[in-house]
Amino acid sequence: MNDLKRISSVAIVLLVLLRMSIGWQFLYEGLWKYDTLNTANPWSSEGYLRNAQGPFRDHFREMVGDPDELDWLDYDVMSDKWDDWRDRFVAHFGLDEKQQQRLETLLDGNKVHVAGLKALPESVDLRKYADVITFDADRGRLLVEGEIPLLPSEARALRGMVPVVKTESGEYAKRGDDGEPLLNDDGTPVPPEAGDLAWVKAIDRLETLSSRLGYRQKLAANLKGDPDRVGVVGRLTERGTYRPEMGTFDPQQQEEAAEENIRYGEIQVYKDMLADYEAGLKRAETDYQRDHLATLWKKIQAKRVELTGPIKTLETSLREDALKLLTPEQRARGPLPPKPTELRQADQMTMLGLTGLGILLLFGLFSRIAAVLGAVMMVMFYLPMPPWPGVPPAPGPEHALFINKNMIEAIALLGIAAMPTGRWFGLDGLLRWGFGKLRGKGKASKA
Structure with missing residues (x-):
C-alpha cells in the first residue's frame, strides 16, 4: 500500500500495461516460433547468428556450426550428411525392405538399367561400346550400368546401327541410304524389321532410364562436374x-x-x-x-x-520424394526429428524462454524474477549485432548508436523488476495475500 501512496495511479496503470505488453509480445513470439517447426520453413536463429558482428562475432557464428555454409558446397560432406539422414529416416519411420530399396534407388539411382530385347539385330556390333552396354542373351535384355549412364551421343550411335528412322509424325520407318524414310508407292512409310524396331525402342528406354539420375549423382554433377x-x-x-x-x-x-x-x-x-x-x-x-x-x-x-x-533445393526435393514412399501409418509417426546441435539447443531455449517468461510477465507471477531474466535474454539478442562505433551495421532499416530496440526493452524490463507490478495487478498479489493469511493464522494459533 505504501507503493500506491508514493506513485500516481496513472503511473501504476502504465507500468502494469508495460509489463503485460512485453509479456504478451514474448508469449506470442515464442508460440509463433513453435508453430513454424511443423511447416516447410521452421524458425531458426541461424541467419541472425550467422550475420553476427562486433567483439563476440566468432562466438555467435560458431554456434551455427557452418556459418558460411561451406559444407553445402563440399560433395563428401553432403554425401555423408545424406547417408546419416537416410539411416535416421529408415529408423524413425520403420521402412520395410522394399521401401529401403526404393529409398536407395532414389538416393543413388538404379545400379543397372534394363531393357528387354530377345535378340540383337545382325547389323549391331557392341564391341565399341562394351564398357557402356551389354546384352544378356540368356535372359533377353540389354544392360547399362547405372554409374556410367548412356550419353545422348552414344544412344544416337547405337540407334544408327540399324536402318530405322523416326518420321515427322513420330512413327518409325525403314531408313534409306540417303538417311530419309523409305516410302511405299502410295507415299506411306515402309515399316522397319521387327528386330530392328525392338532394338531402337530398347535404346530409347535405356536413354530415358539413364537420364533419371539419383540425387547423389545430381549432387556430384553440381559439386564435381560443373x-x-x-x-x-x-x-x-x-x-x-x-x-x-x-x-x-x-x-x-x-x-x-x-x-x-x-x-x-x-x-x-x-x-x-x-x-x-x-x-x-x-x-x-x-x-x-x-x-x-x-x-x-x-x-x-x-x-x-x-x-x-x-543444393538446398535438391535436398528438399529428396526429402519430399522420400516422404512419398511412406504409408499413412508411417506418416502418423510425425516428422523426422532434427539432429541435436548447439544451434538446435539454443533455438529450443529461446522458444522456451520467450514462452515461459511471457506467461509469467503477462499474469504477474514472479514478475520481478521474470523481468530480470527477460532483460538478460534481450541483452543476449543485443550482443550479436551491437550498434557500437566501429562495428558494421546490422542489415535492415534500423539506425542506432549504442541503444537499439533490444536494449530499450532490456532497460524497460529492469525498470519493471524494480517495481512490484505483480503485486499491484497480478498473481504475485494473490500469492502475497495468501501467504499473509497463512502467516496470520499461524500467529493466531500460537497465541
Missing part, C-alpha cells in the same frame, strides 16, 4: 600439354608451374571473398573501410545464396 562452380585446372603432362581437370587452385599458394587455371570456379570466388572480408574486418578503422565491408558482406550473402540455393 566447371562454372568448381572451375577447371590444366595439369601439365609429360608431353608438355595441359590435361583439363575439374577444380580451382589458389595461384598464391602454388609452388610449381605444373598447373594452370583454365576457368576460375565460383566456389573458389566465394571463398576468396570470405577471406577478403575477414582480412578487411581486422584492419577496418575508417567509415569508408566499414562501408566497403558492408557492401562486400551483401555481395557475399548473395553469392552464398546463389551457390547453396540449388
Whole structure:
C-alpha cells in the first residue's frame, strides 16, 4: 500500500500495461516460433547468428556450426550428411525392405538399367561400346550400368546401327541410304524389321532410364562436374600439354608451374571473398573501410545464396520424394526429428524462454524474477549485432548508436523488476495475500 501512496495511479496503470505488453509480445513470439517447426520453413536463429558482428562475432557464428555454409558446397560432406539422414529416416519411420530399396534407388539411382530385347539385330556390333552396354542373351535384355549412364551421343550411335528412322509424325520407318524414310508407292512409310524396331525402342528406354539420375549423382554433377562452380585446372603432362581437370587452385599458394587455371570456379570466388572480408574486418578503422565491408558482406550473402540455393533445393526435393514412399501409418509417426546441435539447443531455449517468461510477465507471477531474466535474454539478442562505433551495421532499416530496440526493452524490463507490478495487478498479489493469511493464522494459533 505504501507503493500506491508514493506513485500516481496513472503511473501504476502504465507500468502494469508495460509489463503485460512485453509479456504478451514474448508469449506470442515464442508460440509463433513453435508453430513454424511443423511447416516447410521452421524458425531458426541461424541467419541472425550467422550475420553476427562486433567483439563476440566468432562466438555467435560458431554456434551455427557452418556459418558460411561451406559444407553445402563440399560433395563428401553432403554425401555423408545424406547417408546419416537416410539411416535416421529408415529408423524413425520403420521402412520395410522394399521401401529401403526404393529409398536407395532414389538416393543413388538404379545400379543397372534394363531393357528387354530377345535378340540383337545382325547389323549391331557392341564391341565399341562394351564398357557402356551389354546384352544378356540368356535372359533377353540389354544392360547399362547405372554409374556410367548412356550419353545422348552414344544412344544416337547405337540407334544408327540399324536402318530405322523416326518420321515427322513420330512413327518409325525403314531408313534409306540417303538417311530419309523409305516410302511405299502410295507415299506411306515402309515399316522397319521387327528386330530392328525392338532394338531402337530398347535404346530409347535405356536413354530415358539413364537420364533419371539419383540425387547423389545430381549432387556430384553440381559439386564435381560443373566447371562454372568448381572451375577447371590444366595439369601439365609429360608431353608438355595441359590435361583439363575439374577444380580451382589458389595461384598464391602454388609452388610449381605444373598447373594452370583454365576457368576460375565460383566456389573458389566465394571463398576468396570470405577471406577478403575477414582480412578487411581486422584492419577496418575508417567509415569508408566499414562501408566497403558492408557492401562486400551483401555481395557475399548473395553469392552464398546463389551457390547453396540449388543444393538446398535438391535436398528438399529428396526429402519430399522420400516422404512419398511412406504409408499413412508411417506418416502418423510425425516428422523426422532434427539432429541435436548447439544451434538446435539454443533455438529450443529461446522458444522456451520467450514462452515461459511471457506467461509469467503477462499474469504477474514472479514478475520481478521474470523481468530480470527477460532483460538478460534481450541483452543476449543485443550482443550479436551491437550498434557500437566501429562495428558494421546490422542489415535492415534500423539506425542506432549504442541503444537499439533490444536494449530499450532490456532497460524497460529492469525498470519493471524494480517495481512490484505483480503485486499491484497480478498473481504475485494473490500469492502475497495468501501467504499473509497463512502467516496470520499461524500467529493466531500460537497465541
